[in-house]
Amino acid sequence: MPVLETTDLRKRYGRIEALGGVTLSVKEGEIYGLLGQNGAGKTTLIKVMLGITGGWEGDAFLLGEVAGTAHVRSRVGYLPEDHHFPDYHTGYSLLDFYGQLLGVSSATRAKRIPDMLEQVGIADRMHYKIRTYSKGMKQRVGIAQALMHRPEVIFLDEPTDGVDPVGRRDIRETLLELKKHGVTIFINSHLLGEVELICDRVAILRKGKMIREGDVATLTRQKGRFLIGLAPGQVLPVAEIRNLGYDATPLEDRWEVHLLDGQNIDAVVDYIRNKGLNLRHLVEKRQSLEDLFLETHEDQSTRRDKKRDRRDTVEPITAVEVHEEDRRS
């Protein structure tokens, strides 16, 4: 059973249609990224799921209950965007307060809160008023409060907003660690590089409608484009390969082969072997999520601006490989 599921979810704020029929489903233990421009409806979707906003149509279920049901919320963690913690609290007392509301026992709170704040790296400041915290420190408190009651599902709206690179890496690691324990994580983010690093699946919202959804690997794969690298000093005979009917282009030190329908890269590989050349790299070329995002954006817009050129930008192949490894780890 999916942890989160919506079917044709619609939400209007007066004349603004924030969600115009969104259907998605998130499985247990998945890290799900929701992308989209400002005002696309990402935050609205989370608010509907958590019952912060009502008056929606369609179906929405969270942990098997209709979205917004109060008692389910003790199993859910949430970090809102633009959060404002009551600044008369200290980091510690805030978590204590929220913990009480979440029904965490006082013994557990006393033990877990310092651990949690240690984990997000503000243990040394936990007894200072929140108003003395920097932006990133508040964000870290935010992460801690979303996780403190060991929720089964976590909604993070721009979780790394304002956090330094080290902190961002720590947060990523924390999230991957949680995923290992079967926690389902739902992230809204504009930092596509980061989403790409940790999300299993992403969806792209545009004006309240879902325009793409799928697992990151599939979405970013560019079907039929391969990069070939040979041993140093060797050169791929581009003209000959073209003669075979394949579309080959030399790049800096590699070659890109574009397969047409019905063609198979194996034929090219065989040809290289037969020629006595040594194949060192063979990778299906991938788009970065950012490219995909911009592409989907432009596909739908009538504007044709210069960003369009970036569609063909090639991500350095090594980077893609790193991503591949990272995801497997």
Next chain:
Amino acid sequence: MKYFAILKDSMREARDSWILIGLFALSTLVIIFVAQLSFKPLSAEKTMGYFFPSDFQGPVIFQTLNNHKPEKMMVMRGWGNFRLNKVELIRGDADSPLSDYALTVSASDQRRFGFGPEPMIAHDEEKKGPGQEPKRPPVDRKAEAGEIRKLFEDAENLNFIKVGGIEPIAHGEDHKGLREYRVVVQGTPNTHRIWATELGLVFGLFPIEFISAPLAALMYNLATLVIKVGSWAAVLLGVVITAFFIPNMLRKGTIDLLLVKPISRSLLLSYKYLGGLTFIFLSTAYAIAGIWFVLGIRSGLWATGTLLLILTITFFFAILYAISTFVGVMTRSVVTSILLTVAAWIAFSSIGLTYTFVDMIERMEKEDDKMRQMMGQAERPQEKRWAGHWVLTAVRVIHAISPRTEDLNQLNDLIVYTDFMTGNLGDMNTFDNSKSVWWESLLVSAIWIGIFVGLASLWFYFKDY
């Protein structure tokens, strides 16, 4: 559990704003002020003098025991013409409220007027010619003794004193015209409450000689002054402090974090409301109990019933806080909450005061009718009557259906008064003959609290954040 969490959170918020500290500092100052007052018992002569009219006014005891009965005070009365000449101790310690005393009271034919138990018309004035003694029938001394007894009537009914007997004193020829009576009074366990007492500052270092009164009256006036001003200031401060609670909670980015907790919105708002109320309850409890305690220590009069004021003041505040909550939920603005709450407070008080005024006009009219009847005058013509006038009806209807903050003020006053007077709140009806039905006032006000909090909850429940 969750309620305590929210209460603690509100406390923390209040503490953060310094106003809370201001509130406690204010209370503490008041308590310290009261603690340094001293109450020095005066002589038996002074105390017994309170039962007799002076040249300027009616007997102090009469005024003390009837000052919540406006129509009794309003009518002009004659006091007879009695003077306290001598007070002798006949049993017990000197100047002790528990002792028995013999009073020598003289009556003369000279007349004095004032406010008192008998309507003035009882002694109709005869025209005196120059140098002529008015012709009077011989005095019935038994009847005169009865009149003296009337001076003690109110106090005796409330067991403040016991009159053992009133005997005419026989005099020889040379005392022609002088009629004297011997009145035996016996102290009761309540007599100390009406004992003449002098107020002093700084633990009696600076006695204020012109401020002396029956102990209970002195304490009542003091306590009402302190409690009226104090509670007024405390409620105002409370309105200001608590006006921050709801808008701060509803701030964008703050409310989301509360709404995702496993607690329903109506409960969240109700807890927040109760949290604010508890906060006021605690500060009121501190102030009232503090004042009660130091007054008890300083005077020996433990007016335990005044502790009830903790509840009535909190209830008073509950009305205002309900409005503040309602406005806060609707507008999320602190300033608007404060302004509208104070405006509502002024409006309710005005309605209450207007009603009190209207009530007084009607009573006076009734007394006037009685008076006209007694004096055989014609009845007041209908068009000159206020009773039944539509304006009065309108005021009465508006008062009946609006929150009764003024009634609560009067209730507080009556509680303090009764409690210092007799120490038994069951005597409240003895002192009060206002038409207010207290449970009705409380009920109407409670319904308004329900309406405001209910509307706020409803709005909060359906609102998108």
